Amino acid sequence: MTTTTHDTQPTTPTRTIPFGRPLIDQAEKDAVLRVLDGPILTHGPLVKQFEADFAAFTGAEHAVATSSCAAALHLACLALGIGRGDEVLVSAQTHVATAHAVELVGAECVFVDSEPRTGNIDPDLIEPALTERTKAIALVHYLGFAADMDRIMPIAERHRLAVIEDCAIALGTTTGGKHVGLIGDAGCFSFYPVKAMTTGEGGMLITRRDDVARAASQYRAFGIDRNVVAERPIPGMYDVQMLGLNYRLNEIGAALGIEQLKKLPEFLRIRRRNFNALAAGLAGIEGIQVLGADEPVETAGCYCLVAMLDDALRDRRIDLIEALKTRGVGTSIYYPRPVPRMTYYRDKYDTRDDDTPVAARISDASLALPVGPHVCPEDVDYMITAVAAAVEEVRKV
Ligand SMILES: Cc1ncc(COP(=O)(O)O)c(C=O)c1O
Numbered sequence: 001m002t003t004t005t006h007d008t009q010p011t012t013p014t015r016t017i018p019f020g021r022p023l024i025d026q027a028e029k030d031a032v033l034r035v036l037d038g039p040i041l042t043h044g045p046l047v048k049q050f051e052a053d054f055a056a057f058t059g060a061e062h063a064v065a066t067s068s069c070a071a072a073l074h075l076a077c078l079a080l081g082i083g084r085g086d087e088v089l090v091s092a093q094t095h096v097a098t099a100h101a102v103e104l105v106g107a108e109c110v111f112v113d114s115e116p117r118t119g120n121i122d123p124d125l126i127e128p129a130l131t132e133r134t135k136a137i138a139l140v141h142y143l144g145f146a147a148d149m150d151r152i153m154p155i156a157e158r159h160r161l162a163v164i165e166d167c168a169i170a171l172g173t174t175t176g177g178k179h180v181g182l183i184g185d186a187g188c189f190s191f192y193p194v195k196a197m198t199t200g201e202g203g204m205l206i207t208r209r210d211d212v213a214r215a216a217s218q219y220r221a222f223g224i225d226r227n228v229v230a231e232r233p234i235p236g237m238y239d240v241q242m243l244g245l246n247y248r249l250n251e252i253g254a255a256l257g258i259e260q261l262k263k264l265p266e267f268l269r270i271r272r273r274n275f276n277a278l279a280a281g282l283a284g285i286e287g288i289q290v291l292g293a294d295e296p297v298e299t300a301g302c303y304c305l306v307a308m309l310d311d312a313l314r315d316r317r318i319d320l321i322e323a324l325k326t327r328g329v330g331t332s333i334y335y336p337r338p339v340p341r342m343t344y345y346r347d348k349y350d351t352r353d354d355d356t357p358v359a360a361r362i363s364d365a366s367l368a369l370p371v372g373p374h375v376c377p378e379d380v381d382y383m384i385t386a387v388a389a390a391v392e393e394v395r396k397v
Contacts, residue, residue, distance in 0.1 A: 013326065013327050013328030014328070014382070015328050015329075015378075015379060015382050016328040016330075017328060017329050017330055017370060017374075017375060017379045017382070017383060018330040018370065018374070019194065019304070019330035019331060019332045019368070019369075019370045020193065020194025020195075020330075020332075020370060020372055020374075021193075021194070021372065021374040022193045022194070022198045023263070023267070023373055023374060024198075024256075027259045027262075028255075028256050028259045028260065031255040031256065031258065031259050032252055032255050032256060034255065035251045035252050035255045036252070040251055041250055041251050041252065042248060042250045042251055043248075044251040044254075046251045046254035046255050046258060047065050047248070047249055047250075047251060047254040049254070049258060050065055050249070050254040050257045050258050050261070051063040051064065051065050051204070053258055053261050054189075054204050054206070054257075054261060055206065057179075057261060057264065058179040058181060058182065058187075058206055059178065059179055059182060060179070060181070060182055060187075060206035060207065060208065061207070061208045061209075061210075061213070062206065062207050062208070062209075062210070062212075062213030063204055063205070063206045064204065064205040064206075064207075064213060064216045064217050064220060065202065065203070065204055065248070065249040065253075065254065065257075066202070066203040066204060066205060066220060066247045066248070066249060067201060067202060067203065067246075067247045067248060067249055068190065068192070068201050068202065068203045068247075069097060069166070069168040069188050069189060069190030069191075069192070069203040070097040070100065070101065070203070071203055071220075071245070071247035072186075072188035072189065072203040072204060072205040072216075072247075073097055073098060073100075073101035073138070073164065073166060073188045074100075074101045074104050074105070074245070074247070075205055075216040075219050075220055075245075075247060076101065076164045076185075076186035076188055076205055076212070076216065077101045077102060077104070077105040077107070077136075077138075077164065078105060078215065078216075078219045079186065079211075079212045079215035079216040079219060080136060080162045080164070080185060080186065080212065082102065082105050082107050082135050082136055082162070083105050083106050083107060084105075084106035084107065085106075085107075085133060086107040086108070086133060086134075086135035086136070087107065087108050087109075087110050087131060087133040087134045087135065088102045088107050088108070088109060088110065088134070088135060088136045088137065088138050089110050089111075089112050089121075089126060089129050089130070089134060089136070089137045089138070089139075089161075090102060090109045090110065090111055090112065090137075090138045090139075090339065091111075091112060091114070091120070091121045091138070091139045091140045091142070091147075091166075091339075092111040092112060092113050092114060092338040092339055092340055092355075092356035092359040093113075093114045093119050093120075093140070093142060093335065093338055093339075093356075093358075093359035093362055093363070094139075094140035094142065094166060094335065094339060095140070095166070095168065095335060095339075096335075096339055096342055096344075097166070097168070098138050098139075098140055098164075098166045098339070099111075099138070099339045099345065101138065101164075102138055107135065108133075109339075109340075109345065109349070110129050110131075110134070111338070111339060111340040111345075111349075111351070111355065111356055112125050112126060112129055112356075113125055113355075113356040113357065113358050113359055114142070114356070114358040114359045114362060115148075115358065116358050116361075117291075117292070117294065117295075118142060118143070118145040118147075118291065118292045118295060119142040119143065119145075119291055119292070119306070119358075119359070119362050120139070120140070120141065120142050120145060120146075120147040120148065121137075121139045121140075121147050121152070122358070123148050123151040123152050123155065126152065126155050127155060127159075130159055134159065134161060135161065135162065136161050136162040136163065136164060137152065137156055137161055137162075137163050137164070137184075138164040138166065139152070139163070139164070139165060139166065139184075140165075140166040140168070140169075140170075141165060141166070141167055141169070141170035141173055141180045141301075142169070142334075143169060143291065143292060143300075143302075143303050143304060143306055143334065144169055144170045144171075144172070144173050144196075144300045144301030144302050144303040145170075145173070145292045145295045145300050146170070146173050146174070146175035146180055146299070146300070147165075149175055149176070149180075149183045149184075150175075150176065153183060153184070156184070162184070162185045162186075163183070163184025163185055164184060164185065164186050164187075164188070165180055165181050165183065165184045165186070165187040165188070166188055167180045167181045167187045167188060167189050168188065168189060168190035168192075168195065168203075169190070169195065169196075169301065169303035169304075169334075170301045170303070171189055171195065171196040171197065171264070171301050172196055172264065172268040172271075172300075172301040172302075173299065173300055173301040174299045175299065179206075181206045181207075182206060182207075182208055185207060185209060185212060186205055186206070186207045186209075186212055186216070187205070187206045187207070188203060188204070188205050189203055189204040189205075189206070190202075190203050191203060191204070191253070191257060191260075194372070195303075196264065196267060196268065196271070196301055196303065197257070197260035197261060197263070197264050197267060198256065198257075198260060199249065199253035199254070199256045199257040199260070200252075200253055200256060201253070202249050202253045202257060203249075218241075218242060218244060219242065219244045219245060219247070220244065220245065220246075220247045220248055221244060221246065221247075221248060222240060222244040222245070222246060223240045223241060223242035223243060223244030224238045224239075224240055224244070225238055225239045225240065225241055226238045226239075266373070267372075267373040268301065268302070270372075270373040270375075271301070271302035271303075271371050271372060271373065272297050272298060272300070272302050273377075274302070274371035274372075274375050274377075274380055275297055275300075275302040275305055275371045276297055277377065277380045278305050278369060278371060278380050278383060278384065279293055279305060281380065281381070281383075281384030282305075282307060282384060282387060284388075285384075285387060285388050285391055286310075286391075287309060287310040287312065287313045287391060287395075288307045288308070288309060288310075288313070288387070288391070289307070289308045290305060290306070290307060290308070291305075291306040291307075291308055291362070291366065292306070302371055303371075304332070304334065304368045304369060304370060304371055304372075305368065305369045305370075305371050306334060306362070306366050306367070306368050306369075307366060307367045307368075307369060307387075308361075308362070308365055308366050309365045309366065309367060310365075311365075312395065313365075313391065313394070313395075314364060314365035316394040316395075316397075317365070317367065319394045319397070320367065320390055320391065320394050321367065323389075323390035323393050323394055324386060324387065324390050327386040327389070327390065328386075329369070329382075329383055329386050329387075329390075330370060331367050331368060331369060332368040333363070333366065333367065333368060334366070334368045335363060336363060337363050338356050338359035338360055338362075338363055340355060340356055341353065341360070341363075369383060369387075370383075
């Protein structure tokens with residue numbers, strides 16, 4: 001039997017398109033093997049090089065490599081002196097890591113709803129949420145579309161608030177000519193396997209502030225006052241002045257990261273191409289609207305494409321996901337619930353479903369589709385046909 005790229009028969013999927021897949025080739029393998037062949041697995045030169053390369057890519061004054069983005073967010077809160085008694089405004093529509101960082105330093109989250117165009121924090125809702133205890137804003141650049149920093153930063157400055165940018169899914173996103181993460185006080189990135197680039201697990205904190213970089217580096221390594229290689233001529237001699245953690249990235253991750261970063265411009269070019277083509281193709285399908293469709297794609301990281309479903313499709317979302325899975329199309333949901341509806345936060349803050357209705361609508365009525373560099377133009381065509389067929393199928397029942 002001959003099959004075509006447009007064949008989306010559920011029983012014989014002609015393609016398998018996972019939601020995310022890291023692209024690792026010989027360069028990464030060689031780099032990792034060079035580390036394993038040598039004597040230095042941690043505290044080595046590759047982490048330093050990766051930090052320098054990442055700083056050069058983003059234009060950051062400082063870059064501090066970490067074991068994850070969650071670790072970087074926690075370090076950002078510690079380095080900015082956020083703690084018990086403080087309140088932090090947090091995007092309702094984000095990964096729990098943004099809010100967990102605030103909770104881990106003993107501060108309290110005040111969740112702020114999204115604006116419906118992109119799902120990013122709604123600047124109009126920031127000032128009404130402030131109290132005399134508000135110390136910072138921790139916002140996400142959702143899906144790789146920049147939050148409205150032109151409106152948010154003047155509010156932050158007026159009220160002397162620190163701004164933490166969760167850029168986990170916004171590597172490659174710029175706004176006003178600056179990479180996200182450098183507009184506020186600290187920006188945190190993730191190198192988890194399905195992200196724009198990977199180190200296995202890993203993260204990075206960037207900042208324009210010397211004091212934040214210094215404190216984050218120290219908290220990253222137990223609070224030790226000296227760098228192992230450069231500042232400890234006599235091994236084992238150091239002091240500890242603060243309650244730090246071990247959030248370091250190792251040399252293996254850094255070796256991977258250095259190679260992945262070289263490919264990042266090409267990865268981003270493909271993401272943007274795929275996003276544009278997929279958005280254009282889905283525009284013709286009734287009941288589906290692309291979140292952020294009017295945003296400038298050339299300055300966005302394009303982490304994935306979030307399709308908003310009309311009410312009838314929303315009620316059949318599980319069937320739609322299954323129908324796409326049968327056709328070989330991987331999907332995800334970003335994020336399955338607004339953070340205030342996650343049980344830990346619901347129990348702690350007694351939140352209600354209608355507290356953050358826009359975020360709730362995104363969580364309840366959306367479907368995320370892949371646009372990563374593992375997706376080729378034929379895959380995009382296939383996905384458009386598969387979505388149209390799956391929609392038709394679930395509407396019939
Ligand atoms: C917005 C956001 N922040 C933080 C994280 C956590 O990243 P990591 O797994 O590197 O800790 C994620 C992970 O998906 C995320 O989407």
